[in-house]
Amino acid sequence: MLPPSFEYASPKSLSEAIGLLASRGEGAKVIAGGQSLIPLLKLRLASPSLLVDINRIPGLNRIEESGDLLRIGAMTRMAEVEASALIRKDYPIIHEASEVIGDPLVRNLGTMGGNVSHGDPNNDMPAVMLALGAEFVATGPVGERTIKAGDFFMDTFTVALNHDEILTELRVPRCRPRSGGCYLKLEQKVGDFAIAGVAVQVRLTKEGECEEMGVGLAAVGPTAIKARRAEDWMRGKRPMGGEAVQELARLAADESNPSTDIRGMSAFKKQVVALLVSRAFKRAYQRAGGAS
């Protein structure tokens, strides 16, 4: 299958890329790893007049902690995230998601920035970023601005980037003591999208109460979902016994809005969400140092 015809530019700098996007309007589209966009082009579900390839722009590929942040460059490949010792040790929720996105070949090209800015509700990393309370840096003609992950995913394939902006960095609050996270995904086969994916991040007080709480859901709604009611309910609670976790799982499942499709009935997927939230919370809680 050949994609429809388009023009192609491979700028060497961010300002050149933004200039191209600004001058060409809605017809221009950024290509990063291309692992979602090229299949869409071949299926003729996208037909941009110009592809702006950002693969040759230096400086967009890094994983580093600085100040209160973990900063991940938008062009960092999923395979690089998967192989990062820092991410594996201190951000297991990101590591676990990086291992189950697509397959090894997809992960060799697919990028962190592409995974979130594509706006596909079936992608895994948006749920993780929602649970972590991440921010995204958008660079446009007038400079940089940051967008909270919670404000970023507006609708299916629609995110809060303007047409002349490029997502350049993902910023995650730096790992702190007594915090832990977990990403769990149920899939029919390797490389498939999730039946449901659940990301849970928690930080405990010295007394073992949930001080900070993040829950993100993948593949169970028109966008990735931040389960705010579940988060609010759990904050300040000490999750002793199974009942609090059960209620957390019930609230999160209630906030999901899955459609019935080839991967299962809506009601089934809600049950999967509840089960995965319960399991992911327990693992995140243990990683945060809470008693099991």
Place this chain on the structure above:
Amino acid sequence: MDGRIPIAVTVNGVRKEAEVEPRLLLVHFIRENLGLTGTHVGCDTSNCSACAVLMDGRVVKACTVLAVQADDREVLTVEGLSREGKLHPVQEAFLAKHGLQCGFCTPGMLMSAYALLKWNRHPTEEEIRKGISGNICRCTGYAQIIESVQQAARSRQW
């Protein structure tokens, strides 16, 4: 920017120049422009990895990369594995362990196996299973494929 774009890709160690449409996929460039038909088009929907090649040392799906994106990069196809008419140890291992039935997925399997062993010379069985998890064998001959990769890992002739 209209029309064709000049590219220069190093394929199996040889620099190849061409002018291509931006929409041309790398797999079609390899098969049709260069005549290297060892790289197969399987599903053409980014699922099966029969088209797997190495680009700058990483295994990728040639049906999900534009030829223009390979400009100035190094590509290794299945034809580039053998040296002076002698099969690569990974190929020898697939031969010895019957790591193929119909053979359609084999070029992609070889490239994924080669890439895996390049990064990890002594993978566990689980690491092998993960390493080839993007490659589909429609004959479902996975058991012998895994044995083939294990055999290749034991080979001392790399």
